[in-house]
Amino acid sequence: MQTPGPTSYQRARSVEAAIASLAEHGPGARVVAGGHSLIPMMKLRLASPELLIDINDLDELAYIRREAGLVRIGALTRHVDLLRSELLAELFPVFADAEQVIADPVVRNRGTIGGSLCQADPAEDLSGVCAALKADVVLQGPGGERVVNMSEFHVGPYMTAVQAAEILTEVRLAVRPGAGSAHEKLERRAGDFAIAASSVAVWIEGGTITDAGVALAAVGPVTIDARRAQEHLRGQVPSEALFEEAGRIAAEESMPMPDTRGPEDYKRHLVGVLTKRALRKATARALHQEA
Numbered sequence: 001m002q003t004p005g006p007t008s009y010q011r012a013r014s015v016e017a018a019i020a021s022l023a024e025h026g027p028g029a030r031v032v033a034g035g036h037s038l039i040p041m042m043k044l045r046l047a048s049p050e051l052l053i054d055i056n057d058l059d060e061l062a063y064i065r066r067e068a069g070l071v072r073i074g075a076l077t078r079h080v081d082l083l084r085s086e087l088l089a090e091l092f093p094v095f096a097d098a099e100q101v102i103a104d105p106v107v108r109n110r111g112t113i114g115g116s117l118c119q120a121d122p123a124e125d126l127s128g129v130c131a132a133l134k135a136d137v138v139l140q141g142p143g144g145e146r147v148v149n150m151s152e153f154h155v156g157p158y159m160t161a162v163q164a165a166e167i168l169t170e171v172r173l174a175v176r177p178g179a180g181s182a183h184e185k186l187e188r189r190a191g192d193f194a195i196a197a198s199s200v201a202v203w204i205e206g207g208t209i210t211d212a213g214v215a216l217a218a219v220g221p222v223t224i225d226a227r228r229a230q231e232h233l234r235g236q237v238p239s240e241a242l243f244e245e246a247g248r249i250a251a252e253e254s255m256p257m258p259d260t261r262g263p264e265d266y267k268r269h270l271v272g273v274l275t276k277r278a279l280r281k282a283t284a285r286a287l288h289q290e291a
Ligand SMILES: Cc1cc2nc3c(=O)[nH]c(=O)nc-3n(C[C@H](O)[C@H](O)[C@H](O)COP(=O)(O)OP(=O)(O)OC[C@H]3O[C@@H](n4cnc5c(N)ncnc54)[C@H](O)[C@@H]3O)c2cc1C
Pocket: 030, 031, 032, 033, 034, 035, 036, 037, 038, 039, 040, 075, 076, 101, 102, 103, 104, 107, 110, 111, 112, 113, 114, 115, 116, 118, 119, 123, 124, 125, 126, 162, 166, 167, 168, 169, 191, 192, 193, 194
């Protein structure tokens, strides 16, 4: 099936109006942002919303700004703007790493960070990036705003903590000293979803890793928050042996399924290699060295 079923369409004039419309129409209504995940799913009849609420006119949701110890990214910020942001390149280069290998310019010109996170595809690169950075997301609903950490955002395959009539409005990243980050992905061909990908963040002070984030894409039913690997890195002095062992642990924590992209043991091997490479690069960036 290559054509969507019948659906009604509305253009939201404000965040509040979009939320009110979601509340009024119930589970048959869906927000559409870039449409690069939802529309293909509608064409395949994997999704058949009765009403599409288009939020593309909500310019107030499209921004990347630094304020009071945080970088705030509006939900409607497009992939291309994440790729080109000088602020993100300076503070969180993991975004540019990932955006260079997400899809193609056509998708990157329209797809949004809010749509990427809310799609909750276990192979979504930005979910790994935001999980590794320990981002918070802001969800706005009829009762006001709440803040959810990425560690609690993905509750199952294609399922998130977003409740009925809620909209993801913002992603928040804490600016902390000694940060370095990197994303490593292997894909079958340019622009494809990952065979496996590893997003890494380290925070280094006085030569010691004070905190670490490791998140894996495409190797489990959800984005994998590799907590044992992070624990292994915390409090340690960076070294090749440490990265090797953290990669080995991350591979253990992954839950890959065999498919057309490769068998389980191959994907697990990739997790180890990609995590080690990402740790090497993130650490070099944290120490202001060339990767
Ligand atoms: C050919 C192709 C290749 C791709 N390759 C990659 C890749 O390599 N790596 C990768 O990570 N991704 C890839 N993608 C996915 C791409 O990144 C999509 O843009 C992204 O997944 C969804 O963003 P969107 O804005 O288009 O969301 P939409 O399709 O508009 O929405 C997706 C879901 O999120 C919901 N939603 C959207 N915005 C909000 C919001 N603010 N609040 C609450 N719910 C919301 C929608 O209701 C829907 O359920 C690819 C897509 C295509 C078509």
